[in-house]
Amino acid sequence: MLAAYAVPAAVGWAAIGLALTALPLSAVALVVAAVYGVGYGAVELAGLAWPRPPGRSWQVPQGMLIGAGRGRRVLVWGAILGPGLFTRNPYAGFAMLPLLVAAAGSLTAGVWLAATVGIAHACGRALALLRDAKDPAAEPFTLLLRSLRWRMLDGFALLVVAGAAIMSAVGRLG
Amino acid sequence: MTVQPGERQAASRWAADSPFAKVGLGAAALLSGLAAGWLAMGSFGLLAALAVPLAAANGYAKAYSP
Numbered sequence: 001m002l003a004a005y006a007v008p009a010a011v012g013w014a015a016i017g018l019a020l021t022a023l024p025l026s027a028v029a030l031v032v033a034a035v036y037g038v039g040y041g042a043v044e045l046a047g048l049a050w051p052r053p054p055g056r057s058w059q060v061p062q063g064m065l066i067g068a069g070r071g072r073r074v075l076v077w078g079a080i081l082g083p084g085l086f087t088r089n090p091y092a093g094f095a096m097l098p099l100l101v102a103a104a105g106s107l108t109a110g111v112w113l114a115a116t117v118g119i120a121h122a123c124g125r126a127l128a129l130l131r132d133a134k135d136p137a138a139e140p141f142t143l144l145l146r147s148l149r150w151r152m153l154d155g156f157a158l159l160v161v162a163g164a165a166i167m168s169a170v171g172r173l174g
Numbered sequence: 175m176t177v178q179p180g181e182r183q184a185a186s187r188w189a190a191d192s193p194f195a196k197v198g199l200g201a202a203a204l205l206s207g208l209a210a211g212w213l214a215m216g217s218f219g220l221l222a223a224l225a226v227p228l229a230a231a232n233g234y235a236k237a238y239s240p
Contacts, residue, residue: 038204045200084233093232100225105218113222117229124233132237150235156203157231161224163207171216
């Protein structure tokens with residue numbers, strides 16, 4: 001199951017890495033990452049509902065899964081949820097990832113980082129699904145509370161990344 | 175939906191929920207990033223190293239999104 005998530009994620013993200021690092025975006029991406037990290041880090045930490053993190057609101061249509069066998073179901077879920085690019089994501093940290101890939105500065109480093117990021121996201125997603133399959137579904141209130149906690153942690157993480165991006169930008173542009 | 179007393183306690187369990195703690199911890203997070211970036215002398219390797227756990231945690235946490 002892990003491979004069904006990780007392989008499409010590695011391929012999809014490597015293609016993104018190739019596209020982003022082929023363009024001369026490195027310095028701009030670093031500055032945008034710093035501003036984005038401080039801004040959305042503060043928003044998530046404060047628990048504000050607006051501005052929403054950039055991303056899509058699409059969810060996997062049930063029609064793609066109804067009547068499908070287990071193998072096809074895992075493949076569809078893996079190809080769509082593994083890379084994490086197509087479905088809704090409530091955490092602003094996700095949009096930071098392509099910015100960091102774009103800031104890599106070299107094609108090889110960008111593609112490797114992008115593929116690693118894709119695999120990491122896919123493995124996290126698959127492990128969460130395995131955990132959910134083992135444990136009974138949590139109450140909606142508990143689920144919401146956990147989501148708020150993760151949003152706060154995401155805010156902390158964004159601020160740490162923003163600090164590192166500021167120093168990297170100073171080193172590169174200064 | 176009925177909220178159980180235990181869940182209410184869980185909702186207020188984190189010390190980081192107070193506004194002062196949020197500001198303090200947020201500033202500490204930013205400063206730790208700045209310090210790490212300074213120690214790494216602005217190397218991109220640090221950002222790459224931060225991107226991987228950020229991606230993994232994001233994938234894991236997405237399962238909690240309502």
